[in-house]
Amino acid sequence: MASDPNDGAPRIDGMHGATAQFAGIGPESVESLRSVSRRVPTGSPADGLILAIAQRRDREAFAALFEHFAPRVKGYLIRLGVPAAQAEELAQDALVAVWRKAELFDPARASASTWIFRIARNLRLDAGRRDRTAAAFEPDLSDAPDPPETPEATALTRQREERVRRALAELTPDQVKVLRLSFFQDCPHSEIAETLGLPLGTVKSRIRLALARLRAELEGEA
Amino acid sequence: MTPRHHPSQDLIASCAAGTLRPGAALVVRAHIARCPTCRAEAGFFESLGGALLETETPAPMSAGALDRALAAIDRPAPAPPAPARVRSGRPALPHGLDGVTMGKRRWIAPGVTVTPVTTRHNSRELVYLLRIGAGMVLPRHTHAGCEFTCVLEGSFSDSAGRYDPGDFIATDESIEHSPVVARDGPCVCLAATDSPLVMRDLVGRIFQPLAGI
Ligand SMILES: [Zn+2]
Numbered sequence: 001m002a003s004d005p006n007d008g009a010p011r012i013d014g015m016h017g018a019t020a021q022f023a024g025i026g027p028e029s030v031e032s033l034r035s036v037s038r039r040v041p042t043g044s045p046a047d048g049l050i051l052a053i054a055q056r057r058d059r060e061a062f063a064a065l066f067e068h069f070a071p072r073v074k075g076y077l078i079r080l081g082v083p084a085a086q087a088e089e090l091a092q093d094a095l096v097a098v099w100r101k102a103e104l105f106d107p108a109r110a111s112a113s114t115w116i117f118r119i120a121r122n123l124r125l126d127a128g129r130r131d132r133t134a135a136a137f138e139p140d141l142s143d144a145p146d147p148p149e150t151p152e153a154t155a156l157t158r159q160r161e162e163r164v165r166r167a168l169a170e171l172t173p174d175q176v177k178v179l180r181l182s183f184f185q186d187c188p189h190s191e192i193a194e195t196l197g198l199p200l201g202t203v204k205s206r207i208r209l210a211l212a213r214l215r216a217e218l219e220g221e222a
Numbered sequence: 223m224t225p226r227h228h229p230s231q232d233l234i235a236s237c238a239a240g241t242l243r244p245g246a247a248l249v250v251r252a253h254i255a256r257c258p259t260c261r262a263e264a265g266f267f268e269s270l271g272g273a274l275l276e277t278e279t280p281a282p283m284s285a286g287a288l289d290r291a292l293a294a295i296d297r298p299a300p301a302p303p304a305p306a307r308v309r310s311g312r313p314a315l316p317h318g319l320d321g322v323t324m325g326k327r328r329w330i331a332p333g334v335t336v337t338p339v340t341t342r343h344n345s346r347e348l349v350y351l352l353r354i355g356a357g358m359v360l361p362r363h364t365h366a367g368c369e370f371t372c373v374l375e376g377s378f379s380d381s382a383g384r385y386d387p388g389d390f391i392a393t394d395e396s397i398e399h400s401p402v403v404a405r406d407g408p409c410v411c412l413a414a415t416d417s418p419l420v421m422r423d424l425v426g427r428i429f430q431p432l433a434g435i
Contacts, residue, residue, distance in 0.1 A: 062295065066288050071280030078281050088284060092291055099295045114272025121240035121271065157265060164269040168277070180274055183239050183267075214270070 046112035047105075054102035066095045069113075073120045079184055080124065090127060094120040111161045167214045175210040182207050225257045225388035229370075233392075234260055238267035245347035245414030248339070249390070252372040252412050256388030324351070333358050339412070349414045354378070354403045362400040365393040369415040376409035378402060 046068065052061035070091045077087035097119050105115055168176065174196075181192045189207070193200040229237075229250050236242040237250040254260045325338035333355025338348070351374075354360070371391040378385055380399040385391060393399075403409045 059292065059295075063288060063292070066291055069275075070283050070287065070291070072275055072278045074283060075278045075281040076275055079278070084281070087281065088287070091283065092287065092294065095291055096294045100299050110268070111272055113276040114269050117271040117275040118268060120275070125240055125244065156262075160262075160266060161269045161272070164266065165273050165276075168270070168273050176274075176277070179270075183235065183270060183274060184241070214266075 044107075044111060047107040050098065050102050050105045050112050050115070051107065053099055054105060062095075062099055065098065065112075069098075069116050070095050073116065076117075076120060076184065077124060079180075081185075082124065082127070086127070090120070090123055094123050097123065107158075109157055111158075114161060164214060167216075171210055171213060175206050175213075178203055178206045179210045223386060223388075224259070225253060225386070225390065227383070227385060227389040227391060228257065228260055229253055229390045229392070231263065233370075234263050235267045238264045239271060243347055243414075243416065245339075245349040246370050246416075248349060249370040249372045249412055249414045252374065253388060253390040257390075333408075347414050347416050349412070352411045352413055354401075354409050354411075356403060356407050356409075357405040358403045360401045362398060365395065365397060365415070367394065367416045369393045369413060371411045371413040374410045374412055376407045377404045378409045379404070 046065065049058075049061040049065045052058035053065075073094050074084075074087045074091040077090055078084060082090065094116065098116060101119070105112075110118070168179075171179070177196065178192060181195065182189070185192075189203050190200055192198075192207075193203040196203065198206075233242065233246070233250055234254070237247045237254075242250065254264050323340040325340060327335050327337045330336050335353045337351040337353070339350055352371075356376075369392070371393070373385050373387050373389045373391075375387060377387070378401045380401045382399065
């Protein structure tokens with residue numbers, strides 16, 4: 001960053017490169033975000049940042065969110081085969097869309113990362129459109145909350161988020177790798193096997209095992 | 223009533239991941255909008271997407287990226303395009319089917335019309351609304367390519383069962399059926415196919431009996 005206008009601002013630092021650490025929020029960053037959290041009671045620091053944008057157009061919160069998520073969205077898009085320059089542009093668009101759509105964010109229904117994932121996913125799908133710039137900003141119902149659910153369903157939604165995170169953290173790096181490949185790239189299992197240099201049977205059983213463990217975690221408390 | 227015929231877990235996962243072709247995703251979303259079970263399933267896969275994004279290896283943004291973003295948020299958002307118009311007589315599309323444009327309704331046979339649906343995503347699939355009159359029986363037919371259908375209004379039955387609003391049906395060359403629309407009203411389905419032959423197939427299957435085959 002050439003000039004950082006946000007020194008001293010709440011930010012999710014210490015997360016870069018912390019890919020192995022689930023949810024990625026270390027103690028220091030929690031501390032540095034405490035000021036935001038105090039103003040905005042919420043489940044996770046990133047949720048609080050989006051709420052701060054929604055409630056008072058907080059540019060420092062936006063900067064912190066950008067620093068954390070833009071490189072991850074870019075990494076995710078590159079994984080999908082989007083050329084780096086376009087991935088950068090789409091990551092920009094995604095975070096700008098977060099600013100513009102912040103009012104639609106409902107932390108009871110989705111975590112910040114799930115909501116941003118949905119925005120990035122939809123932008124990528126729209127990338128082929130001729131009027132792509134308009135696509136980045138038009139209201140997209142798929143980013144908006146689903147129709148009202150029962151309070152039980154809403155409570156379960158948030159629990160599910162936590163459990164998916166916990167369960168993913170329990171998986172071995174290899175299992176996460178195959179899960180990532182099969183989920184995002186929609187690779188046939190044979191291609192995943194080739195990419196990872198593993199026998200096809202191993203890949204299949206790892207995907208099955210990884211999904212089964214996620215599910216067991218989810219259903220264990222149902 | 224909640225739907226009884228659901229998309230496969232793979233379809234829901236690829237829809238949530240954004241890797242399913244757009245027309246097929248539209249049909250899956252039409253089902254999900256009416257099905258709490260599959261909505262929860264899709265939610266699970268979206269949470270997985272979020273968690274995987276959170277743990278994604280960051281690709282550093284170029285120098286000045288944040289400054290450009292801060293400048294971008296100061297600019298007014300482009301005006302959203304007018305919402306898709308649904309002309310009178312067309313069934314309202316369920317929640318989640320944003321950004322689709324309805325084409326001109328085409329008459330196929332007595333009591334049968336087809337309305338092409340254009341998704342806002344580039345895709346070579348054919349997506350359409352099929353409206354079949356009350357009590358009609360379609361001749362026995364198979365499907366070219368892989369076709370997904372969601373009932374939006376009314377109901378029909380075939381030898382495999384009865385399909386009510388929200389029910390999802392996946393068909394391919396291996397499925398041969400002769401759907402019968404319920405007598406109490408017309409049936410409207412949203413369908414997507416990856417086969418360019420579908421219109422010929424569709425017209426053929428409806429005109430078969432008229433041609434005496
Ligand atoms: Zn379902």
